Amino acid sequence: MLLKKAEKRFQLKTSDYAQLAGFRHALLGFLRFSEDAATEAGLTAQHYQAMLVLRGWPEDRRVSINDLAQQLFIKHNSAVGLVDRLAQEGLVAREPSSSDRRRVDLLLTSRGRTVLAKLAAMHRRELQRIGPALERFLVELSREPGDGAP
DSSP: OHHHHHHHHHTOOHHHHHHHHHHHHHHHHHHHHHHHHHHHTTOOHHHHHHHHHHHHSOTTSOEEHHHHHHHHTOOHHHHHHHHHHHHHTTSEEEEEOSSOTTOEEEEEOHHHHHHHHHHHHHHHHHHHHHHHHHHHHHHHHHSOTTOSOO
């Protein structure tokens, strides 16, 4: 009885829960695709994400370890380890900052750019494939709860 009252208070119907579950499933499916694609390229998903941050950063600004940590929602020391592994693979280079000697800027190497370009193209194709379904989920989720079927 209490559960029914709580559900009624939030005005969510079975279709609302189904939409949320479907959207979650679609997102997890994309993340699984991303992990598999990175693994195929000899990387981890986190390597790909870090490289994507570096490449997507505004070209007139440099990325620091702290910037990378914030973008990936990881601790600074975890970002240092991640950059160490990427540098060992020849994908990322460290460069002393020209504006602050205490800071180290991160750059993708030419090898890193090539590997990332291939992976990013694969990700874009997958997003184009699943995009219509994601768009439907977003449209449905933007409606008020309870506007759908029971």
